[in-house]
Amino acid sequence: MARITASVYTSHVPAIGAAMDLGKTHEPYWQPLFKGYDFSKQWMKDNKPDVIFLVYNDHATAFSLDLIPTFAIGTAAQYQPADEGWGPRPVPVVQGHPALASHIAQSVIQQDFDLTIVNKMDVDHGLTVPLSLMCGELDPVRDAWPCPVIPFAVNVVQYPVPSGQRCFALGQAIRKAVESYDEDLNVHIWGTGGMSHQLQGARAGLINREWDNAWLDQLIDDPAACARTPHIDYVREAGSEGIELVMWLIARGAMADVAGGAKPRLAHRFYHVPASNTAVGHAILENV
Amino acid sequence: MALEKPYLDIPGTIIFDAEQSRKGYWLNQFCMSLMKAENRERFKANERAYLDEWPMSEEQKQAVLARDLNWCMRTGGNIYFLAKIGATDGKSFQQMAGSMTGMTEEEYRHMMINGGRSVQGNRYLGEDGDAQPNRQPQGAASRKA
Numbered sequence: 001m002a003r004i005t006a007s008v009y010t011s012h013v014p015a016i017g018a019a020m021d022l023g024k025t026h027e028p029y030w031q032p033l034f035k036g037y038d039f040s041k042q043w044m045k046d047n048k049p050d051v052i053f054l055v056y057n058d059h060a061t062a063f064s065l066d067l068i069p070t071f072a073i074g075t076a077a078q079y080q081p082a083d084e085g086w087g088p089r090p091v092p093v094v095q096g097h098p099a100l101a102s103h104i105a106q107s108v109i110q111q112d113f114d115l116t117i118v119n120k121m122d123v124d125h126g127l128t129v130p131l132s133l134m135c136g137e138l139d140p141v142r143d144a145w146p147c148p149v150i151p152f153a154v155n156v157v158q159y160p161v162p163s164g165q166r167c168f169a170l171g172q173a174i175r176k177a178v179e180s181y182d183e184d185l186n187v188h189i190w191g192t193g194g195m196s197h198q199l200q201g202a203r204a205g206l207i208n209r210e211w212d213n214a215w216l217d218q219l220i221d222d223p224a225a226c227a228r229t230p231h232i233d234y235v236r237e238a239g240s241e242g243i244e245l246v247m248w249l250i251a252r253g254a255m256a257d258v259a260g261g262a263k264p265r266l267a268h269r270f271y272h273v274p275a276s277n278t279a280v281g282h283a284i285l286e287n288v
Numbered sequence: 289m290a291l292e293k294p295y296l297d298i299p300g301t302i303i304f305d306a307e308q309s310r311k312g313y314w315l316n317q318f319c320m321s322l323m324k325a326e327n328r329e330r331f332k333a334n335e336r337a338y339l340d341e342w343p344m345s346e347e348q349k350q351a352v353l354a355r356d357l358n359w360c361m362r363t364g365g366n367i368y369f370l371a372k373i374g375a376t377d378g379k380s381f382q383q384m385a386g387s388m389t390g391m392t393e394e395e396y397r398h399m400m401i402n403g404g405r406s407v408q409g410n411r412y413l414g415e416d417g418d419a420q421p422n423r424q425p426q427g428a429a430s431r432k433a
Contacts, residue, residue: 014381029401060368064320065313085323085375157368159295159305196404200367201358202300202426203419204385205396207404232294236411240301241367274400276382 002100002178002185006047007251007264008040009219009283010133012056012192014125015276017089020132033280036270037133043267043284044134044146049188051097052149053104053174055250056126056192057156059084062118068158069116071170073108074123074151075101081140082122090140091128097148100181104150107177113170118153127151130192133282156193156244160231167246168227171253178254191251193244195271196237197278206239207279213271215245216281220266223252241278256287264288297412300419304366312364315348319369328376357388390425 016033019025025034061082063069079094105117131145132138138145155161162170171189178187195216198206215238218226227249234243257263264285272280295303302308309316318339321327331338339349351359352373360370367384374384386396399405409417418426 018380060316060320060366060372061323064369065309065316083323083325085328085372157304157366158309159303198301198405199381199385200361201302201388201419202390202421202424203298203405203410204300204388205399205405206407206410206419207400208407209403211407235295235301235303236298237407240303273403276380277385277400277404279404 002181002183002187004175004178004187004189004254004256004287005049006188006267006284006286007255008130008134008188008190009248009251009281010130010190010192011194011275011278011280011282012126012129013275013278013280014084014129016280017125017129017132018086020137021090033272033275036272036280036282039268040134040282040284041136047286049147050185051100051147051187053152053178053187053189054127054130054149054192055152055154055190055247056130057244057247058153059124059126060157061124062121063153063155068155069153070155070162071113072116072118072153073101073105074118074121074153075105076119076121079121079123079127079151081128082124084124089125089128091132092138092140092144094123094127094131094145094151095148097150100178100183100185100187101150103181104174104177107180108170108173111173111176113173121151123151126192130190152250154247154250156246161243161246163231164227164229164246164249167249168223168253171250172258174250175254175259189251189254191248193247194238194242195245195279195281196239196242198239199241199277203239205277207273208237208239208242209271209273209279211237212279212281216269216271216283219248219252220283220285223249223255223258226252252285255285262288299410299413299415299417299421302361308364309366310364312348312366314342314344315352315360315363315365316369318342318344318352319365319372322372322376331376355387357384389427390429391427392429395427
């Protein structure tokens with residue numbers, strides 16, 4: 001049987017990808033940020049998954065205003081890194097896992113979540129920056145990501161985005177779906193985006209270190225309460241783009257303790273300001 | 289019955305909701321077209337002519353030509369779409385975000401390195417934070433104004 005063994009939470013700031021692609025990670029501006037992921041890169045090697053279920057948001061890349069799915073699951077065999085206007089990131093093509101993805105899609109829809117199924121899309125920095133942070137720099141041709149990835153895109157661009165409650169419940173449905181898959185697979189679920197940031201208007205550059213860390217404390221220790229955080233709190237306290245944090249609740253909802261199992265082990269936690277406009281948060285939880 | 293919009297009392301912030309999305313549909317779709325290299329070239333060669341190919345309002349076209357991202361947002365633009373204009377101009381997200389505050393690039397970068405903008409006084413309209421309407425533009429520009 002497939003099982004979720006760990007969840008990873010991280011911001012997915014595009015400038016982090018650019019810093020890695022342009023070889024700037026040792027510059028004084030970036031050094032403290034990448035130091036926070038040294039542990040994580042080693043952890044990825046020591047705890048290599050068979051599949052990563054990666055929750056992220058598309059930033060007007062694969063989805064324009066033509067089509068705005070609230071929850072979209074990628075069931076394709078592969079995904080090209082997108083050209084977001086600066087040219088595609090020089091990273092390996094993302095290999096999918098069509099069999100497990102299709103299984104999860106069917107199971108989760110049968111649990112009353114109306115997913116959109118996507119068989120063709122490019123993936124933007126929302127998906128590739130977390131992979132780069134956790135796996136390090138890889139050559140786009142010679143190297144490959146360590147395992148297949150199932151992209152799961154959440155609309156956080158056009159308001160209203162799904163509520164924290166909905167995301168938390170969806171995570172629980174994903175966990176059931178994974179555990180009903182016969183093949184013995186070690187699956188990680190990642191929640192990405194956040195933490196506090198606002199990219200627009202006179203309030204651009206907002207960072208709320210206290211709120212971010214209190215929210216992360218609660219995500220780890222009392223996720224059901226964390227899931228009840230209303231939209232307006234994210235926007236007011238963590239900035240208009242800080243609302244991306246609801247995606248972390250999907251990953252958290254898929255952990256064993258939410259279904260009555262043991263509390264997960266906090267393997268790593270990190271917080272840094274700034275990366276470009278954004279507060280970077282990161283945590284790794286392991287099912288024990 | 290009116291939709292619930294609890295976010296209208298936050299200073300310096302436009303939430304891209306269904307109404308803004310309808311208003312900004314063609315502006316944002318124009319931005320999307322800049323994802324293709326040949327469209328970026330055509331836009332750069334003659335901005336006005338390229339904009340005239342789109343059923344955008346005259347105000348939206350003026351806002352794009354002026355590269356006034358706050359104005360673009362008021363007319364329905366969304367930052368992730370507007371970022372394609374910035375990419376066409378060779379600008380980073382930090383330069384784009386900073387441009388909306390009135391601060392110089394250097395001032396904005398400095399604010400971020402020092403921990404970013406405080407939420408104090410910036411949660412509700414009518415407080416006294418630096419994002420309040422009566423305190424714009426920010427940085428050196430405020431002393432010139």
